Amino acid sequence: MSVTTPQAQAPRTESGLLSTRPVWLVGILVTLAGAVVTEVFALVARAAGVPMEAAGPGAKEAAEIPVGGFFGGVVFWSVAGIVLAVVLARWAGRPARTFTVITVALTALSLAGPAVAPHTATSTQIVLGVSHVVAAAVVVPLLARRLAHVRR
Secondary structure, three states: OOOOOOOOOOOOOOOOOHHHOOHHHHHHHHHHHHHHHHHHHHHHHHHOOOOOEEOOOOOOOOEEOOOOHHHHHHHHHHHHHHHHHHHHHHHOOOHHHHHHHHHHHHHHHHOHHHHOOOOOOHHHHHHHHHHHHHHHHHHHHHHHHHHOOOOO
16 A cells, blocks of 8 residues: 655745736737737627728718727727836836726726717727727736736
8 A cells, every 4th residue: 555645835826927027028918919809809890780980089071990900009009008017017116006097097088089989870989989998908907917926
């Protein structure tokens, strides 16, 4: 009869591939993920018949939002989020919390644009607003999780 003894296990810590990478790199990776998810969301809306035409302030008519436009928008605006994350990782006392509060507030503010877009169908305004939330739902928690692992 053989007796086995339980082996001592090291305490488990929450560490993963992203938690050990530079904040800027994690920012780029989660931005690409958020951009893909948001573009897929837009493609599904387009396939469901939502007109992808919107106008900005002062425009006389709506212009078509091209395929890839949502992807590009997420990448463009996420650059500011990556810069914010890098700055907070360096100087903030609680970078993850600060990042989350700021980005959630900015996401809420970003909903005003689609809500007041002139010459834009209501269904398109809804898709645009939801796409802001979709992008933030992917990017913000993953980047905040990385910031929670910042060591000083």
